[in-house]
Amino acid sequence: MSKVCSINFELNKNWTTGSQMVVSKNATQGWTQFWKGERTSFDEVMKLATTYFAGQIVKQFSLTSSRTIFDYGCGPGFLADHLAQYGISVVGADINEYFIDECRKNHPQSLFIHISTDVFETRSELDRVLAGRQFDFVVLLSIAQYFKDTNEFERVINLLASYCCPGGRIIIADVIDDNTSTYRDALGLFNQCVRNGKLIAFFKFMLFVTSSSYARVHKHAELLKIRESFIQEMCLRNSLRYEKVDGLTIHPSRTNYVLSKRS
Numbered sequence: 001m002s003k004v005c006s007i008n009f010e011l012n013k014n015w016t017t018g019s020q021m022v023v024s025k026n027a028t029q030g031w032t033q034f035w036k037g038e039r040t041s042f043d044e045v046m047k048l049a050t051t052y053f054a055g056q057i058v059k060q061f062s063l064t065s066s067r068t069i070f071d072y073g074c075g076p077g078f079l080a081d082h083l084a085q086y087g088i089s090v091v092g093a094d095i096n097e098y099f100i101d102e103c104r105k106n107h108p109q110s111l112f113i114h115i116s117t118d119v120f121e122t123r124s125e126l127d128r129v130l131a132g133r134q135f136d137f138v139v140l141l142s143i144a145q146y147f148k149d150t151n152e153f154e155r156v157i158n159l160l161a162s163y164c165c166p167g168g169r170i171i172i173a174d175v176i177d178d179n180t181s182t183y184r185d186a187l188g189l190f191n192q193c194v195r196n197g198k199l200i201a202f203f204k205f206m207l208f209v210t211s212s213s214y215a216r217v218h219k220h221a222e223l224l225k226i227r228e229s230f231i232q233e234m235c236l237r238n239s240l241r242y243e244k245v246d247g248l249t250i251h252p253s254r255t256n257y258v259l260s261k262r263s
C-alpha cells in the first residue's frame with residue numbers, strides 16, 4: 001500500500017521529457033487488480049501512517065466537526081476512524097469493495113461508495129449518490145501512485161474539483177516524484193514506529209513490502225511519479241491553484257499538494 005507505497009521500491013525510471021510520466025502497460029492492470037482483490041495487507045504500520053496524516057491535517061487545517069471530508073481511495077477507512085474522534089464524519093470512495101464494506105461496518109452512519117477505475121463511470125456513480133453534495137476537503141492519500149498515467153490522474157482531479165465547495169481544497173498527499181528516496185522514507189517510518197513502540201510491526205511491514213503480493217506486483221508494475229511541473233500545468237489547465245505543504249505524512253521524501261479553485 002502506499003504506506004507500502006510508502007516504501008517506494010521503484011527501480012525503473014521511465015521518464016519522458018517534460019512532466020509526463022509513461023508507465024508500462026502492465027502497471028495499471030497490475031495495480032488495479034492488486035487493489036481490487038486486496039484483503040489483508042493493511043497492517044499496523046499503515047494504520048499508523050494514516051493516523052499520523054489525520055493528526056497533521058487536523059492541526060494544519062484546524063479541522064472541526066463542522067468540516068466535511070471526502071476521502072477518495074479511502075482503503076479500509078483509517079482516516080475516517082481517526083477523524084471520528086473529533087466528531088468529523090468522512091464520506092469515502094474506493095475501487096475495493098471489501099474495504100468499502102469494512103468502512104460501512106465501522107461507520108454505519110457515514111456514506112462509503114464503491115467506485116470504478118473508469119473515471120466516466122465513477123463520475124456518474126458519484127453524481128448519483130452524492131446528488132449535489134460538496135465538501136470542504138477532498139483527500140487523496142497515498143493513491144496518486146496507482147493511477148495509470150498523469151492523464152487519468154488529471155481526469156480524477158478535474159472530477160473531484162467539482163465536489164469541492166467554494167473555498168474547498170483537494171489534499172493530494174504522499175506523492176512520489178524525483179525526490180522520493182526509499183531510504184529516507186524507510187527511516188522516517190522506522191523512527192515513527194520506534195516512537196510508538198511498534199518495532200516488531202515495522203519489521204513485519206518490511207517483510208510484507210519485500211516478499212508479498214504487493215512486492216510481486218511491483219516487480220512488473222511501476223508506481224506513477226508525478227512531478228511538480230505536471231501539477232503546475234494541470235492546475236493551469238483546470239483553473240486551480242496549488243501549494244506544497246510539508247510534514248503531512250510520515251514519509252519525509254514524499255510531496256504533498258493542496259489545490260483550490262481559482263476565484
Ligand SMILES: C[S@@+](CC[C@H](N)C(=O)[O-])C[C@H]1O[C@@H](n2cnc3c(N)ncnc32)[C@H](O)[C@@H]1O
Pocket residue numbers: 001002003004005032035036050072073074075076077078079093094095096099116117140141142143146147
Ligand atoms: C495505499 S492505499 C491508501 C488507502 C488510504 N487512502 C489510506 O491512506 O489509509 C491505496 C488505496 O487506493 C485505492 N485505489 C487504487 N487505485 C484507485 C483508483 N484508480 N481510484 C480510486 N481508488 C484507488 C486502493 O483500493 C487503496 O484502498
